[in-house]
Amino acid sequence: MNSSLNLLNIACIGCGVIGAGWIARFIENGVNVSIFDPGPKAELNVKRTLENAETAYANLTSIPRIKKGTISFKKSINEAVKNVDLIIESVPERVDIKQKVYSEIEQYCDKSTLITSSTSGIMPSELQKNLKSPDRFYVGHPFNPVYLLPLVEIVGGRNTSKATISRAKSIYKQIGMHPVHIKKEIDAFVADRLLEAIWRESLWLIKDGICTTAELDDIVRFGFGLRYAQMGVFDTYRVAGGDAGMRHFMAQFGPCLKWPWTKLMNVPEFNAELVELISSQSDEQSGHLNIREMERLRDSNLIEILKGLKKNNWGAGKNLRDYEASLKAFNDKNTSTTNMESNTIKTLKTRVPSDWVDYNGHMNEARYLDCFCEATDQFMKIIGCDADYVKKGGSYFTVETHIRHMAETKIGESLSIETQLISGTGKKMHLFHTMRNSSNVITATGEHMLIHVSLKTRSASEPSSNILKNLSTIFNRHSKLPWPKGLGNAINNPKPDQSFKE
Numbered sequence: 001m002n003s004s005l006n007l008l009n010i011a012c013i014g015c016g017v018i019g020a021g022w023i024a025r026f027i028e029n030g031v032n033v034s035i036f037d038p039g040p041k042a043e044l045n046v047k048r049t050l051e052n053a054e055t056a057y058a059n060l061t062s063i064p065r066i067k068k069g070t071i072s073f074k075k076s077i078n079e080a081v082k083n084v085d086l087i088i089e090s091v092p093e094r095v096d097i098k099q100k101v102y103s104e105i106e107q108y109c110d111k112s113t114l115i116t117s118s119t120s121g122i123m124p125s126e127l128q129k130n131l132k133s134p135d136r137f138y139v140g141h142p143f144n145p146v147y148l149l150p151l152v153e154i155v156g157g158r159n160t161s162k163a164t165i166s167r168a169k170s171i172y173k174q175i176g177m178h179p180v181h182i183k184k185e186i187d188a189f190v191a192d193r194l195l196e197a198i199w200r201e202s203l204w205l206i207k208d209g210i211c212t213t214a215e216l217d218d219i220v221r222f223g224f225g226l227r228y229a230q231m232g233v234f235d236t237y238r239v240a241g242g243d244a245g246m247r248h249f250m251a252q253f254g255p256c257l258k259w260p261w262t263k264l265m266n267v268p269e270f271n272a273e274l275v276e277l278i279s280s281q282s283d284e285q286s287g288h289l290n291i292r293e294m295e296r297l298r299d300s301n302l303i304e305i306l307k308g309l310k311k312n313n314w315g316a317g318k319n320l321r322d323y324e325a326s327l328k329a330f331n332d333k334n335t336s337t338t339n340m341e342s343n344t345i346k347t348l349k350t351r352v353p354s355d356w357v358d359y360n361g362h363m364n365e366a367r368y369l370d371c372f373c374e375a376t377d378q379f380m381k382i383i384g385c386d387a388d389y390v391k392k393g394g395s396y397f398t399v400e401t402h403i404r405h406m407a408e409t410k411i412g413e414s415l416s417i418e419t420q421l422i423s424g425t426g427k428k429m430h431l432f433h434t435m436r437n438s439s440n441v442i443t444a445t446g447e448h449m450l451i452h453v454s455l456k457t458r459s460a461s462e463p464s465s466n467i468l469k470n471l472s473t474i475f476n477r478h479s480k481l482p483w484p485k486g487l488g489n490a491i492n493n494p495k496p497d498q499s500f501k502e
């Protein structure tokens, strides 16, 4: 149990898409959840969502987490809502069903228990109107998947107390969420108003044959969707206004409000009062940063988002991956892989991005290992241990590594690695990588001992005859080279400090 979370037990009434998401978020944060849902697929749905959430949380953070809460399915609302601190209703979006559920809840729950609805847009005043204690009722509107997306819109009705809103905010903060209190009740609240505007405009664009659903989705995910994830609507336009910021942006684009750029032609009057309202709030929001700082933050955020998407080979990330592959193919075509002077093999060319640099202002040691691993992978491909070979069940595993750090490497520096084969007979392969910067200074060396393995038995095995032949050809050249300086400094050369012996 999270010692700071003053909440032990909650109830979830309705566990479809959203209810199951809430259950996952709460049990992952140590809270016990009792559940009521008469639907035939409820238990299976919860099980699947909990599995997804478990994988998600394991990948989201490496910080050890608190002990999970428990779940228990109950046969009635009566059984589910006894002795709980919070009751979350996530039943279908119909006022009559929701109000019926509340009247039953109120019969059986404690007087102090908070009651909340996940409704996407029904006003809380409407939902709470038949409650005996409406002060403890509010809307907590989440976003799918609830266990991952932090936003929850909190909306009180006419009779919701201030204490209820403040208690709700504190609960969501303690389970890793970002509550935003919507102070004026309005149909569909804020998020769904924005989403509805995009949804309605999208339907027109498809219906009028302007673009297909796939093209429209690409327009969102390759462009402004990426910006919205990190700076929202107003900060994005503040930066777009350049040094003059939001006032300039509004002066430039304000008059288009009257142009037929959307089907939503009911627009606020563009006047000095509107410009002042928006600009002064924008100044309050981000006036502490100048536009250059905001641009740099935006770029850095976008880079991290694009890299994250690249890992999943998805959307704009796939685009980046394809772009990198074409750059690499161009480089490979225009660079000989063999250094004629030293006869070693060029296995990597790279530049140091900003996130490789640590608090000392130089490349972090883990990144040297990344580079040497890439160089080894490239060498493996050259000798025939490529993706097809691995698919057939053979590969090399690294059994020992030794890295020597010899010169500092800073952001933006170009690095290249040359690889010398030290030995490559039988199951063993011994590689020595030399990393240089653009001034030809050796910045590091990496020595790897690898063993060929069968991926079926996960134990040592002979490589294919083709690999052995390629290794032998390379070895014939490389064995004529002098041994690199630093070779064997650690591998197979232990020098324990005798002075520590008892």
Ligand SMILES: NC(=O)c1ccc[n+]([C@@H]2O[C@H](COP(=O)([O-])OP(=O)(O)OC[C@H]3O[C@@H](n4cnc5c(N)ncnc54)[C@H](O)[C@@H]3O)[C@@H](O)[C@H]2O)c1
Pocket (backbone or CB within 6 Å): 013, 014, 015, 016, 017, 018, 019, 036, 037, 038, 039, 040, 042, 089, 090, 091, 092, 093, 094, 097, 101, 118, 119, 120, 121, 141, 142, 143, 144
């Ligand atoms: N799906 C979304 O993206 C989303 C996002 C935010 C909020 N919401 C809101 O969350 C609520 C639930 O939506 P959902 O998408 O999870 O719907 P859903 O259809 O997936 O789930 C509704 C669940 O309620 C159960 N149910 C029906 N009557 C019940 C009753 N009397 N008592 C207990 N359980 C009952 C059903 O068996 C079902 O499992 C709605 O108010 C919706 O507007 C949905």
